Amino acid sequence: MAQKMDAFSAALMADKREIIFAPTVYKFDTFAAMAEEFKLNERDVVLTNEFIYTPFMKDLGLKCQYVFQEKFGAGEPSEEMIQVMYDAIPYDSYDRVIAVGGGAIMDLCKLLGCKRPDTVHNLYFKRFPVQHEKDVIAIPTTCGTGSECTNISVAIVKDEKDGVLTGGETKLGLVSDDIIPNKVCLIPDLIKTLPYKPFACSAIDALVHATESFLSPHRKTMTSELFSEKAMDVILKGFKLIDEKGQDARFEYLDEFVTASFYAGIAFLKAGCGPVHGMSFPLGGTYHVAHGESNYMLFGAILDYYDEKNPDGEIMRFKELVARILGCEAKDAIPTLNALLQRILPLRPLRDCGFTEADFKAFPLSVEANQQRLMTNAYYPFDLEAEEAIYRKCF
Ligand SMILES: NC(=O)c1ccc[n+]([C@@H]2O[C@H](COP(=O)([O-])OP(=O)(O)OC[C@H]3O[C@@H](n4cnc5c(N)ncnc54)[C@H](O)[C@@H]3O)[C@@H](O)[C@H]2O)c1
Ligand SMILES: [Fe+2]
Structure with missing residues (x-):
């Protein structure tokens, strides 16, 4: 059985790098220690969930802008959810993005670090370029996706076949080294509340x-x-x-x-x-x-x-x-x-x-x-x- 090869897969296979270790990596005991190290301030947008904010961040009294993912709808990122997020977080309101959550939040924050596209659909179907503009600090609160260090952002999108919408939906990974977070902070304490x-x-x-x-x-x-x-x-x-x-x-x-x-x-x-x-x-x-x-x-x-x-x-x-x-x-x-x-x-x-x-x-x-x-x-x-x-x- 021969596997047919598209140009993108062929390009990935032609990549000669032995390993891609892009972000600077930190380990902290607490969120507070991370906030102190990076001097979180009012030009930082922290995308998280309220149930993570309340036990780990609320009492710290930091000046950063907290935005809760649940405001955009539950579940994994979708075209609609990403658009609502873009509208809720004006591009000029922040200089740095802090992702504190599961893979969904990591993937959303990777997009916040990039130039805003004409449409989310075009971004995922590679008709709008991915361009890194603002630093992203990724802090996972699940122990699975590895998204804190990867060059992929996954979303549920309207499915296409040969450029035509099929009427269904699928998941698609947007892949670009431009969306690898700049820093990773591992804080095992944050996983304690995960059911x-x-x-x-x-x-x-x-x-x-x-x-x-x-x-x-x-x-x-x-x-x-x-x-x-x-x-x-x-x-x-x-x-x-x-x-x-x-x-x-x-x-x-x-x-x-x-x-x-x-x-x-x-x-x-x-x-x-x-x-x-x-x-x-x-x-x-x-x-x-x-x-x-x-x-x-x-x-x-x-x-x-x-x-x-x-x-x-x-x-x-x-x-x-x-x-x-x-x-x-x-x-x-x-x-x-x-x-x-x-x-x-x-x-x-x-x-x-x-x-x-x-x-x-x-x-x-x-x-x-x-x-x-x-x-x-x-x-x-x-x-x-x-x-x-x-x-x-x-x-
Ligand atoms: N970019 C990548 O490289 C990559 C790789 C794999 C998966 N993904 C994407 O990541 C997402 C899945 O990520 P996930 O498995 O981390 O799930 P998730 O982000 O959906 O989180 C799972 C659930 O746990 C909750 N949660 C997260 N941390 C918690 C905590 N500390 N305490 C209490 N509740 C908590 C979330 O709110 C959510 O309801 C999918 O959207 C998937 O497509 C991305
Ligand atoms: Fe996975």
Whole structure:
């Protein structure tokens, strides 16, 4: 099976950089320590959620402008939400952007750091240039996306095929090194308030980043592999801890989880994510399943597909690594991993989120049209039939 290659994917593969480590990275014990270091002031816009502001920022009495994401609508960024945000935060009202939240807030803040586009739709369909203009400080409050260090901003957009709106929606990543945040601050304290389910979804997302980067056939490098391996090691040890001691055990391991998700972000910034993300994007776009969970729904089936098609390639090294951490034999690594994840978070089938019979054909077509950057990173190639078979297996 040959994977057809679009010009953008080809350009990513031609990138000769060994690793892209763009932001300056800090670790702080508290938000207050970060605010002191960066002298937050009235020309800073802090995009966050009210439920993060209240426990961590309210009492500090800082002069910066706080804006709450929930004002623009709940859930993952969409074309409409981004436009409402642009209207609510006048471009000349700030010099610096502080993102304190999950991947959605990170991705929104990357846009606030850039020149305002004519329309959000044109920006995501590359008809308006991405141009960095204001510094962004990214502070994650989930432990998954790695968005604090990546060059991607993901949004739910009106789907297009050959330049024509299809009437549906999908998720699309806007990719440009111009949107990599300038500074990253890791503050594990901020993850304390994250409830268990979004915590688990985001940690699984980070594990998927590390895995897809590790298995990325063309774009991974020795250095990206180092970050993938370390991220997998730390996250899987954390999952073992939770499996043995219960959900609250995560509180003693938050520093490790937030650091590992950052490592996984560094890994996939160079090596790229793959079909787990590519095939989950229409799921997030159509049925608004949370990013980490939509990846999780497909992850096990895609690993099984790889292992069935080419068990002795790079996936053997992945299985050996997982087996070492989980204490099983390499041949049992993927089922043992899937069983562990099932105990961390019970897996929902696709039918649970509204997936219909028509989607078995429509989703692969949307993936082929819009997710080539991710599908070309497959460890073993996909075609429409293979994609349909995965969706059917997860149904
Ligand atoms: N740019 C990238 O490189 C990249 C990579 C992966 C995912 N993404 C995007 O990131 C988003 C997913 O990010 P996510 O998994 O962090 O989810 P999220 O940002 O949607 O957050 C998940 C939920 O947890 C809440 N939350 C976040 N931090 C909290 C805290 N400390 N306490 C209490 N509640 C908290 C949020 O308000 C939200 O309801 C998606 O939009 C996805 O497309 C971007
Ligand atoms: Fe992800």
